[in-house]
Amino acid sequence: MxxxxxxxxxxxxxxxxxxxxxxxxxxxxxxxxxxxxxxxxxxxxxxxxxxxxxxxxxxxxxxxxxxxxxxxxxxxxxxxxxxxxxxxxxxxxxxxxxxxxxxxxxxxxxxxxxVTPAPVTNDDWTLTLLRYLASPSTEKRPQARPCGFLFLGPDRLRLYVDTDESVPGITAADVHPGGALTALLAALPSLLDEQRLTTTDTDDPHCSLVVDLTDW
Incomplete structure (x- = not known):
């Protein structure tokens, strides 16, 4: 090529x-x-x-x-x-x-x-994920609009998102920053509706429910 x-x-x-x-x-x-x-x-x-x-x-x-x-x-x-x-x-x-x-x-x-390249860090992947959500390359923002984030551990990031009308209020999506980011970003809006991944019993006052996508 x-x-x-x-x-x-x-x-x-x-x-x-x-x-x-x-x-x-x-x-x-x-x-x-x-x-x-x-x-x-x-x-x-x-x-x-x-x-x-x-x-x-x-x-x-x-x-x-x-x-x-x-x-x-x-x-x-x-x-x-x-x-x-x-x-x-x-x-x-x-x-x-x-x-x-x-x-x-x-x-x-x-x-x-x-040269043996240094490993890509979780902070690197997190930066890529957050920058995409905040400033997508297309003119239209993604359906899952970013409202905030919190590092929960070395390999666990909580994203706070608002999703138009499909899920009322703010949803927290826990993700693994080093995972398949491209696929996750594309699927994120639909995954927020997955009841089997969702809990409303949360001690986080900043969201109405939490979706665990760390194994996705």
Whole structure:
């Protein structure tokens, strides 16, 4: 499959959108995203700049070039974040031709075949889920409108949603952030009507019922 410019540009935009969060919240320990740059067109890659919060001096920043192609697919924004978390920690040996400079910053060209990506965290998945619900890519908001959320455990997130007319009041949906998010998001409005998954006996005063979707 050959990826045209528009497909690469769209993926670049999605990566930028995800990494915007890490301008304020560290991506790795105390390291923040200080820039996301489109690599030269012939490379089909993205360049991400990391450094301390509020750092601007080029010699204190590090840029990584990560190729976007992986076989017949493109790396996802989460793939890029996972690679960055690995290459920016510990000691990594780069061949001389993989180290250069750009705009005064040291630039490392990453070979993903030599890197074991860091695992995607539950916070990563939670951010994706909440951002989709709050700002869907389509013009129409999802039927399950987000009204709030609460972390209940390392792998349990409670979503508070309002669902037009199908379920009166606020419904709390307990989900596993690292599950099949795409399928869950598509099915969420209909799952809120599943009586076998629902309890009205809840000590949570912020909702009228709770739907347990952690095993879905």
């Amino acid at each position: 050959t990826y045209e410019h528009d497909e690469i540009a769209e993926q670049q935009a999605d990566i930028t959108d995800l990494l915007l969060h890490h301008v304020f919240a560290p991506l790795i320990e105390d390291q923040h995203v200080r820039g996301v740059l489109p690599a030269p067109p012939t490379t089909d890659a993205v360049r991400v700049v990391l450094g301390d919060k509020d750092e601007y001096a080029p010699d204190q920043l590090t840029a990584y070039e990560i190729p976007l192609r992986t076989g017949d697919e493109l790396r996802t924004p989460h793939d890029v974040a996972a690679l960055l978390r690995t290459v920016h920690t510990g000691t990594h040996i780069y061949p001389r031709d993989k180290v250069s400079t750009v705009m005064g910053m040291t630039l490392f060209t990453v070979d993903p075949t030599t």
